[in-house]
Amino acid sequence: xIGRLISDxxxxxxxxxxxxxxxxxxxxxxxxxxxxxxxxxxxxxAGIWIARGNFGASRIAGVVxxxxxYILLQGIFGGTSPALPVVTGAIIVALGYLxxxxxxxxxxxxxxxxxxxxxxxxxxxxxxxxxxxxxxxTRLAILxxxxxxxxxxxxxxxxxxxxxxxxxxxxxxxxxxxxxIILAVFLLDLxxxxxxxxxxxxxxxxxxxxxxRASVLRVSAAGRDACTDCGACFNICPEPHxxxxxxxxxxxPLILSGDCQNCGNCIDACPVDVFHMSGRLGGGAIxxxxx
Amino acid sequence: xxxxxxxxxxxxxxxxxxxxxxxxCLGGFSLVALIESTDRADARAIRPPGALPEDDFLAACxxxxxxxxxxxxxxxxxxxxxxxxxxxxxxxxxxxxxCYMCRDVPCARACPTGALDREIPSIRDADMGVAVLVGxxxxxxxxxxxCSICVRVCPIRGDAISLEPGEFNGRRIMVPTxxxxxxxxxxxxxxxxxxxxxxxxxxxxxxxxxxxxxNRAGRET
Numbered sequence: 001x002i003g004r005l006i007s008d009x010x011x012x013x014x015x016x017x018x019x020x021x022x023x024x025x026x027x028x029x030x031x032x033x034x035x036x037x038x039x040x041x042x043x044x045x046a047g048i049w050i051a052r053g054n055f056g057a058s059r060i061a062g063v064v065x066x067x068x069x070y071i072l073l074q075g076i077f078g079g080t081s082p083a084l085p086v087v088t089g090a091i092i093v094a095l096g097y098l099x100x101x102x103x104x105x106x107x108x109x110x111x112x113x114x115x116x117x118x119x120x121x122x123x124x125x126x127x128x129x130x131x132x133x134x135x136x137x138t139r140l141a142i143l144x145x146x147x148x149x150x151x152x153x154x155x156x157x158x159x160x161x162x163x164x165x166x167x168x169x170x171x172x173x174x175x176x177x178x179x180x181i182i183l184a185v186f187l188l189d190l191x192x193x194x195x196x197x198x199x200x201x202x203x204x205x206x207x208x209x210x211x212x213r214a215s216v217l218r219v220s221a222a223g224r225d226a227c228t229d230c231g232a233c234f235n236i237c238p239e240p241h242x243x244x245x246x247x248x249x250x251x252x253p254l255i256l257s258g259d260c261q262n263c264g265n266c267i268d269a270c271p272v273d274v275f276h277m278s279g280r281l282g283g284g285a286i287x288x289x290x291x
Numbered sequence: 292x293x294x295x296x297x298x299x300x301x302x303x304x305x306x307x308x309x310x311x312x313x314x315x316c317l318g319g320f321s322l323v324a325l326i327e328s329t330d331r332a333d334a335r336a337i338r339p340p341g342a343l344p345e346d347d348f349l350a351a352c353x354x355x356x357x358x359x360x361x362x363x364x365x366x367x368x369x370x371x372x373x374x375x376x377x378x379x380x381x382x383x384x385x386x387x388x389x390c391y392m393c394r395d396v397p398c399a400r401a402c403p404t405g406a407l408d409r410e411i412p413s414i415r416d417a418d419m420g421v422a423v424l425v426g427x428x429x430x431x432x433x434x435x436x437x438c439s440i441c442v443r444v445c446p447i448r449g450d451a452i453s454l455e456p457g458e459f460n461g462r463r464i465m466v467p468t469x470x471x472x473x474x475x476x477x478x479x480x481x482x483x484x485x486x487x488x489x490x491x492x493x494x495x496x497x498x499x500x501x502x503x504x505x506n507r508a509g510r511e512t
Contacts, residue, residue: 043360056379057355057403065403071353075404078350083405086353141311145318152319153326155349159379160326165354169369169379173356176371178378 009236016271025264065089077150102212107263119189139206213258220278233266333375336382340417341399341408351406354379361401385478420476426490441480
């Protein structure tokens with residue numbers, strides 16, 4: 001039964017290393033996504049107020065304020081002079097992204113990731129290979145467009161449509177007809193283009209990718225000499241272009257592109273342990289001697 | 292990015308820049324069009340106390356809902372898609388749940404952005420809107436009864452609303468009269484009005500008040 005649910009991209013890894021090791025990072029990510037959202041839901045649902053607010057801005061344990069730097073930036077383009085808490089909150093989050101990677105948000109926190117991962121999995125299971133190729137730089141144009149629109153309208157422009165905000169609010173305060181937009185994203189990823197939303201269009205991820213470029217935490221392809229060219233990592237990776245220089249290049253084995261979500265899909269899918277989570281400072285070397 | 296590795300001569304650079312600018316403008320102005328068609332809050336959606344004017348509010352508010360969670364009466368909610376206010380922004384509908392005018396204004400104090408005035412000295416300084424007697428034909432006081440519920444439930448009755456003697460169809464009546472300089476727009480009167488849709492309603496000030504004319508005229512009110 002479970003065998004039929006397993007993604008084809010993980011099949012070799014499952015055969016070589018077992019079910020659990022080939023889903024380790026996937027499980028950790030889902031656990032992280034559920035716990036972060038759950039922490040915000042505990043307040044309104046159960047009266048346990050550890051995290052107040054939502055992903056836009058929050059007050060954690062009544063001590064520290066966190067805020068979304070992208071929303072704040074749009075507000076500033078829209079002409080607001082923000083109060084201190086939202087500014088310090090956005091700076092803390094931005095510094096966090098420098099540590100773990102801006103797009104770690106996409107892989108580890110964003111609830112839309114679950115929607116688009118499901119679409120991708122279903123696409124594979126149903127053999128839908130139709131793929132209207134999109135330029136992945138489109139998201140940068142949309143990012144620029146949201147800032148332009150914020151300046152022209154004097155609003156936080158992307159928040160009028162942002163499926164990321166809509167979906168997390170769906171669980172915390174409510175979404176209403178916003179499900180239509182989530183459905184649209186799902187159908188887009190399923191029928192129109194492979195990983196269309198997260199890897200080509202979403203300006204939220206694009207922005208975090210830009211500010212998290214210098215991230216300390218990086219995936220390393222240190223075991224690249226063992227690579228069997230099976231293609232599992234490329235097939236499962238939401239941003240396959242980031243792997244190429246690290247895996248096939250002669251330079252550093254670290255995946256340095258800001259587009260990398262540090263999601264660990266490649267680590268999970270690789271049957272011969274080419275990849276591991278690493279720090280930029282260590283140069284991506286293998287942490288312990290292989291046994 | 293992939294483009295930076297391509298060999299750049301002046302022509303391709305210009306083309307790339309033009310394409311990029313075009314794409315940004317296309318995306319940007321589509322979004323502008325969408326926002327311009329949806330961003331005005333319905334007059335039935337009232338903002339929390341201490342809110343900036345609507346135009347400034349939409350740039351300042353990050354849609355975090357900290358004000359919503361700070362409200363002890365569950366008055367506030369974040370607009371869902373299709374509700375009266377722009378999606379994600381906090382509002383309340385007085386006819387359902389009014390603002391109960393907490394002395395310490397916890398919603399405004401919880402705001403991290405300044406979209407609500409965190410330093411608002413007192414709830415009496417709040418300006419959520421202004422109550423307006425919109426339905427003379429249905430108001431029971433105009434029908435010669437002594438209903439006056441709107442006056443009796445007002446948290447700052449006497450200041451914000453009072454009964455003033457008047458005449459209607461040749462009969463003496465007591466007219467519920469709002470004093471806009473004191474009314475905070477909490478909506479308690481609207482909540483408790485016994486007529487069908489509420490004869491007294493909170494409206495944003497620009498809709499609820501006539502405003503000064505170009506020349507000063509008449510007696511002070």
